[in-house]
Amino acid sequence: MNAVDVRDLTRTYKSGAEAVRGISFQVAPGQVFGLLGTNGAGKTSTMDVVAGLAAPTSGTVRVLGHDPIRERRAVRHRTGVVLQSGGLPGELTVAEAVRMWAGTMRAPRPAAEAIEAVDLVDRMGVPIKSLSGGERRRLDLAVALLGRPDLLMLDEPTTGLDAESRRRIWTLIRALVDGGTAVLLTTHHLEEAEELSDELAILHRGRIVAEGTLDQVVATYRAEIRWGDTVGRPPAGVLDAGEAVETEGRHVVVRTGSLQRTLGRVLRWAEDEGVALPELRATPASLETAFLALARSTDDATAPRQLEEITR
Numbered sequence: 340m341n342a343v344d345v346r347d348l349t350r351t352y353k354s355g356a357e358a359v360r361g362i363s364f365q366v367a368p369g370q371v372f373g374l375l376g377t378n379g380a381g382k383t384s385t386m387d388v389v390a391g392l393a394a395p396t397s398g399t400v401r402v403l404g405h406d407p408i409r410e411r412r413a414v415r416h417r418t419g420v421v422l423q424s425g426g427l428p429g430e431l432t433v434a435e436a437v438r439m440w441a442g443t444m445r446a447p448r449p450a451a452e453a454i455e456a457v458d459l460v461d462r463m464g465v466p467i468k469s470l471s472g473g474e475r476r477r478l479d480l481a482v483a484l485l486g487r488p489d490l491l492m493l494d495e496p497t498t499g500l501d502a503e504s505r506r507r508i509w510t511l512i513r514a515l516v517d518g519g520t521a522v523l524l525t526t527h528h529l530e531e532a533e534e535l536s537d538e539l540a541i542l543h544r545g546r547i548v549a550e551g552t553l554d555q556v557v558a559t560y561r562a563e564i565r566w567g568d569t570v571g572r573p574p575a576g577v578l579d580a581g582e583a584v585e586t587e588g589r590h591v592v593v594r595t596g597s598l599q600r601t602l603g604r605v606l607r608w609a610e611d612e613g614v615a616l617p618e619l620r621a622t623p624a625s626l627e628t629a630f631l632a633l634a635r636s637t638d639d640a641t642a643p644r645q646l647e648e649i650t651r
């Protein structure tokens with residue numbers, strides 16, 4: 340059975356905003372599924388429904404085989420949630436907060452074990468308000484781990500963290516997944532999605548626009564060769580059928596399904612014609628080029644800027 344099964348989900352806010360416009364995806368046990376997208380793509384709106392915090396406008400959501408709202412009791416003890424606003428009281432120490440939370444559960448993992456799992460043992464006596472952002476995020480995770488969840492839902496778990504804290508959280512998530520936990524993760528960090536996701540879906544304006552393993556998603560996009568234009572005409576004879584050459588500002592850009600072959604042809608063309616290729620750059624297809632392709636193909640004038648931001 341899938342840990343998460345979302346079918347034809349839509350979510351429209353009272354304001355009329357159509358945040359989620361008919362998406363379907365499944366998360367298997369022992370798998371990280373990354374929901375990736377621009378700001379406002381609908382990630383949090385989707386996560387809230389899976390976490391049972393909001394009802395779908397239409398469509399169905401099953402979590403561990405249950406309706407997350409109507410069968411909340413069956414789901415609650417088997418899931419852990421880390422949302423963007425970790426709401427633990429700042430006056431409590433790390434140990435007090437974890438123990439208090441464990442006290443609300445049926446058969447929790449020992450508090451000390453959860454604290455150790457997130458590497459906060461030396462911060463146990465520190466009030467939450469004095470923790471760094473990364474430490475707070477790890478504390479949120481410790482709380483989510485208390486119920487030994489079959490499914491962890493993580494909404495942007497490393498946003499605002501430095502590279503080292505982020506890596507620690509990734510290592511922790513990977514260890515949990517290796518133990519069989521399913522993880523539904525939202526992120527707008529491409530590196531995080533690449534590092535963690537077994538499968539991913541790219542959400543854009545409430546719809547899934549690409550889906551599959553990282554390799555599958557990347558394979559649908561093209562490599563790019565670009566250089567500064569010195570002759571004002573496109574390179575002759577370098578393209579295969581269906582490939583494209585464009586000018587972007589003062590650059591010539593070739594998009595190709597075969598980077599090595601096309602690059603060879605570009606270099607031969609330049610050699611034969613005596614053309615200089617300043618700032619020549621060849622970039623294999625990646626999640627980043629996939630996002631930028633998405634930006635180019637959108638009709639939303641604000642999207643390209645947002646898409647560029649998330650690739651940084």
Ligand SMILES: Nc1ncnc2c1ncn2[C@@H]1O[C@H](COP(=O)(O)OP(=O)(O)OP(=O)(O)O)[C@@H](O)[C@H]1O
Nearest residue numbers: 352354356358376377378379380381382383384385
């Ligand atoms: N409570 C709300 N009422 C009305 N509209 C909302 C509400 N929450 C979100 N929206 C709108 O729904 C759309 C999707 O928002 P959502 O927060 O789900 O996106 P997101 O992908 O999580 O974005 P971010 O990366 O910025 O957190 C946006 O257009 C947003 O403005």
